[in-house]
Amino acid sequence: EIVMTQSPATLSVSPGERATLSCRASQSVSSRLAWYQQKPGQAPRLLIYGASTRATGIPARFSGSGSGTEFSLIISSLQSEDFAVYYCQQYHDWPPLTFGGGTKVEIK
């Protein structure tokens, strides 16, 4: 099973600032990685797939990069609606499909 590790667990950022979230895979997943955003009481929402392709309707301030075992999700200028928990998910080797433990982006 591929283990996904996200860091930091919590990221405190001021509105308008840049946020960089990290996701590391226990073995190479090529570019087979997705990112999701989850707000309290809501289902996750797909942000990025293929490590760097934004899903339909996702603002350009969200960008993904990386390949192999190291990945990043960058939010270029945090808006109030971006404070949430973010999860990465690998789909290179399954079953099982696996998620990271999440990074909570909170207001500084």
Added chain:
Amino acid sequence: QVQLQESGPGLVKPSETLSLTCSVSGGSISSFYWSWIRQPPGKGLEWIGYIYYSGSTNYNPSLKTRVSISLDTSKNQLSLKLSSVTAADTAVYYCARDREYCSGGSCYKYFDSWGQGTLVTVSS
């Protein structure tokens, strides 16, 4: 825009079987994969398994002996059964459309539409 809605009992007794249904509207269940994913309170996401519209399934090995996913294409619904539940199975259960495809030399598998989720508590 496809919409998914989970339904089922919110309370299940230990050792019994958890049964949930996901109703899909705004699109056909055909030609897609459909997954169940769960999230214990305050914790992360765990993939349970998927079913393809053809009926083929694939489950998380950690749950494989207890889980069953089925489709009712006439009703545009999928179902989840998880047997011999314990308190560790308490979670919000989501159904999601599972996009699996290959294009331009790359292959993808991600969840692009989710239900709102339903909390199932296992307790006597």
